[in-house]
Amino acid sequence: MRxxxxxxxxxxxxxxxxxxxxxxxxxxxxxxAPAAEAAEEPAAEATTEGGEGSAEGGEAGSLDDLxxxxxxxxxxxxxxxxxxxxxxxxxxxxxxxxALRTNRFEVNPYVGVxxxxxxVAHPGPGxxxxxxxxxxxxxGVNANxxxxxxxxxxxxxxxxxxxxxxxxxxxxQWNVNANATFVPAYGKFAAFSNFIFHYDFYFVLGAGxxxxxxxxxxxxxxxxxxxxxxxxxxxxxxxxxxxxxxxAAMLEVRDYVFWEDLENPAISSGFNAAGVPLAQDPSxxxxxxxxxxxxxxxxxxxxxxxxxxxxxxxxK
Amino acid sequence: xxxxxxxxxxxxxxxxxxxxxxxxxxxxxxxxxxSGPLAGAKAVRRIRxxxxxxxxxxxxxxxxLLDEFRRNVLFGARLNYHFTDWFxxxxxxGGGISYNxxxxxxxxxxxxxxxxxxxxPNTLACKRTAVSLCRGPNCLxxxxxxxxVWMIAPQATFVPFRGKFSVFGKAFMDADISLFxxxxxxxxxxxxxCAKGTCAPSPTNPDPFSTTGRVTASAxxxxxxxxYPTNYISFGAEFRGTPTAWNTSGFDVAGESGPTADDAIDxxxxxxxxxxxxxxxxxxxxxxDIKVSD
Numbered sequence: 001m002r003x004x005x006x007x008x009x010x011x012x013x014x015x016x017x018x019x020x021x022x023x024x025x026x027x028x029x030x031x032x033a034p035a036a037e038a039a040e041e042p043a044a045e046a047t048t049e050g051g052e053g054s055a056e057g058g059e060a061g062s063l064d065d066l067x068x069x070x071x072x073x074x075x076x077x078x079x080x081x082x083x084x085x086x087x088x089x090x091x092x093x094x095x096x097x098x099a100l101r102t103n104r105f106e107v108n109p110y111v112g113v114x115x116x117x118x119x120v121a122h123p124g125p126g127x128x129x130x131x132x133x134x135x136x137x138x139x140g141v142n143a144n145x146x147x148x149x150x151x152x153x154x155x156x157x158x159x160x161x162x163x164x165x166x167x168x169x170x171x172x173q174w175n176v177n178a179n180a181t182f183v184p185a186y187g188k189f190a191a192f193s194n195f196i197f198h199y200d201f202y203f204v205l206g207a208g209x210x211x212x213x214x215x216x217x218x219x220x221x222x223x224x225x226x227x228x229x230x231x232x233x234x235x236x237x238x239x240x241x242x243x244x245x246x247x248a249a250m251l252e253v254r255d256y257v258f259w260e261d262l263e264n265p266a267i268s269s270g271f272n273a274a275g276v277p278l279a280q281d282p283s284x285x286x287x288x289x290x291x292x293x294x295x296x297x298x299x300x301x302x303x304x305x306x307x308x309x310x311x312x313x314x315x316k
Numbered sequence: 317x318x319x320x321x322x323x324x325x326x327x328x329x330x331x332x333x334x335x336x337x338x339x340x341x342x343x344x345x346x347x348x349x350x351s352g353p354l355a356g357a358k359a360v361r362r363i364r365x366x367x368x369x370x371x372x373x374x375x376x377x378x379x380x381l382l383d384e385f386r387r388n389v390l391f392g393a394r395l396n397y398h399f400t401d402w403f404x405x406x407x408x409x410g411g412g413i414s415y416n417x418x419x420x421x422x423x424x425x426x427x428x429x430x431x432x433x434x435x436x437p438n439t440l441a442c443k444r445t446a447v448s449l450c451r452g453p454n455c456l457x458x459x460x461x462x463x464x465v466w467m468i469a470p471q472a473t474f475v476p477f478r479g480k481f482s483v484f485g486k487a488f489m490d491a492d493i494s495l496f497x498x499x500x501x502x503x504x505x506x507x508x509x510c511a512k513g514t515c516a517p518s519p520t521n522p523d524p525f526s527t528t529g530r531v532t533a534s535a536x537x538x539x540x541x542x543x544y545p546t547n548y549i550s551f552g553a554e555f556r557g558t559p560t561a562w563n564t565s566g567f568d569v570a571g572e573s574g575p576t577a578d579d580a581i582d583x584x585x586x587x588x589x590x591x592x593x594x595x596x597x598x599x600x601x602x603x604x605d606i607k608v609s610d
Contacts, residue, residue: 118384118419136484154575155384161577162448162567163427164441187481187491190360192402199481 097186098198099242100310101132108250110301112144115253116294119156120215122172124149126299130181138181142206144297146172152215166217168262168287172295173227175256177208198242207233210256210295214263214286222277223263223285232258234294240303248303256297259290360478364490365607366544367398367475376597378410378556380464384564385420386457388464389413394597396473404473408496408536411466411503416457423449424456437517446516447579448567450525459525460566462506464591467558469536471498490544500536500558505529507566512580515568525566534560548604554595561586 108128114121123146130140150171160166185201210232216223238252264287268278278284378390392410399405416424427449433442434451450460477493508528515524538556545551563585570585571578578584 115382118382158567158569158575159565162445162565162569163423164444165423165427185481185483186485187479189477189479189491189493190363191477196360196479199479201481 097135098188099200099245099248099305100135100312101138101183101305102135102310104132104310105306106130106132106138106140106303107306108142108301108303110250110252110299112254112297112299114295114297116296119153119159119167120169120171121151121153122146122149122295122297123151124172126301128179130179135186136183138179138183140179140181141208142177142179144172144175147174160217166265168265168291169215169217170212170260170262170293171215173211173213175208175210175232175295177206177232177256179204179206200240201237202240203235203237204252204254205235207231210258212258212260214261216263216285218263218265219267219279219285222267222279225263225285228261230258230260232256236299238299246305246308248305250299250301250303252299254297254299256295258293258295260293262287262291264288361610363478363609364544364547365401365609366490366492366542366547366550366601367404368401368607370398370606371602372396372398372404372406372599373602374597374599376410376554376595378412378593378595381592381594383417385417385423385461386414386463386564387417388593389415390464390467390593392467394599398473398475401478402475404475406471406473408469408471409467414463416461420456420461424454428456429453447577447581448565450566451517451523455525456566459523459527460507462504462527462562462564462566464502464504465529466503467500467536469498469500469558471496471536473540492542492544494540494542495538496540496554496556497535497537500534500560502532502534502558502560503529504532504560504562506563507581509583510581512578515579515581527566530562532560532562534558542599547606548601550599550601552597552599554597556593556595558591558593559588560591561588563587564589 106129108130110126110128111123112126113123124144126142126144128140128142130138132138152169156167156169181202181204183200183202186198187200188196188198190196208231209229211227211229213225213227214223216225234255234257236252236254238250238254240248240250242248264285268281268284270278272278272281372394374394374396376392376394378392380388380390390410390412392408392412394406394408396404396406427441427445428451431439431441431445433439433445433449436442437446450456452459473494473496475492475494478490479492480488480490482488505527506529508526510524514521517524536556536558538554540552540554542550542552561583563581566581568577568579568581568585569587570576571580572584
């Protein structure tokens with residue numbers, strides 16, 4: 001079956017190849033020089049009959065030769081019609097992109113580092129899974145785990161001590177998001193004009209949930225906070241550098257935006273109806289208003305694209 | 317704390333290891349034809365040499381990042397001459413303005429204005445912060461917090477990566493990635509040093525808070541992304557770090573014996589900051605004629 005298809009393809013390719021060659025080689029009607037050259041070559045005369053008809057006869061002979069080699073795949077081409085057909089002269093700006101993403105999965109483990117919280121660092125591992133619907137668009141999910149890795153900075157201690165002011169701080173537990181990834185720019189670099197690697201830039205938009213809780217600073221004797229889940233959204237941009245067609249290093253800066261519950265800077269006095277001090281009543285522990293929070297983190301990791309190989313639709 | 321750092325270090329090491337081991341088997345990212353007509357041919361031919369033998373004049377705006385109390389915006393320029401397409405030398409300089417971050421504004425509002433220590437000097441909070449917090453409207457930004465005033469950096473520029481990229485497979489631009497390194501001379505405003513007993517307001521000196529200019533030497537390094545829409549105009553962005561020890565807050569946070577406040581403002585209160593900053597620029601390459609490689 002494949003042999004037959006190859007034969008058909010070979011026949012058509014040869015026919016199309018010969019058509020333009022013939023039109024260039026053939027002189028204008030009435031041109032004397034080619035006729036004279038043909039007259040001086042008996043061998044040529046033997047196989048052609050001169051003029052317009054001779055060319056067609058020669059072309060038909062070529063196809064006939066092809067048909068003799070592979071009779072099953074003999075193709076009859078109307079050369080007049082073929083020479084008048086519209087040619088699709090479109091050229092692709094980028095042919096056979098080296099690391100094609102279309103219809104491939106991306107598995108992207110990474111390590112995230114906080115970029116904008118000077119009081120508490122929220123580092124942690126994460127992973128993103130994406131499916132590329134097109135070369136430039138993917139849908140996917142990602143998740144970050146922060147639990148056990150939050151750490152307060154020296155800056156937090158120094159500022160609190162020097163200014164005698166308690167900055168409400170929080171810690172994170174986890175974060176999951178559904179994402180759309182856009183890859184508008186793709187390119188390649190030559191390192192020292194020798195080693196060539198491919199890269200791309202991408203933008204990501206996402207929405208999901210994050211689990212956080214305040215760290216008791218104002219009244220740690222009474223207050224212990226439980227994690228609670230909040231909606232989050234945001235976006236980011238990143239860059240991938242491909243080492244192979246399926247393995248890349250990536251760096252992404254991502255902003256996870258959410259409304260954070262902070263510790264109430266005031267300690268309630270008095271007692272509630274049950275006789276419990278209000279300072280021990282959890283309903284008094286949180287600030288009355290949520291705080292708009294940007295958790296900007298740098299994510300450094302690897303991208304593995306699956307399947308490892310693919311077939312191009314267009315010829316190079 | 318150490319455990320957390322160890323876990324992070326382990327994860328970072330794992331990623332780095334995977335990068336290295338994953339890259340090694342096919343370090344030659346794109347197949348190199350070792351036989352046939354392209355055998356032995358250069359990886360890149362007819363490349364436009366945007367830098368070779370040309371000056372690069374780039375006015376730019378620089379923004380400091382991750383600032384604790386004051387954000388600085390420096391306006392300046394870069395002037396480089398490139399001896400080859402991958403190496404150049406030149407000067408980067410800028411000076412500008414600074415303004416309070418959200419944290420500084422919050423401190424001013426709650427810890428300075430809210431306490432009004434000028435009128436209530438004997439409250440516990442005012443006594444305890446007498447050395448570290450100024451008194452009066454907008455005093456933090458005007459008399460206490462540190463800022464970068466100017467910076468000059470002679471620097472060498474290396475351009476190891478040169479290429480192009482396409483946007484949606486339609487528009488194309490030449491691009492390169494440059495690395496730069498060099499000494500840096502930085503002019504900063506910092507809280508004026510004072511000895512123990514003279515840093516807090518007193519009847520003889522009711523306002524001991526002020527800032528003083530200081531010149532410090534350091535090193536600077538960074539990474540630039542450069543895009544060339546034409547043969548002589550480019551644009552891009554640079555990320556720069558300049559590690560410097562300075563007192564950004566004007567607080568008394570340490571003394572001779574370590575991280576214990578000693579009621580004095582001096583060099584012990586300085587800490588090393590990377591001072592990350594990002595510059596955006598438009599650049600012109602002169603002469604405008606460009607060379608093309610073989």
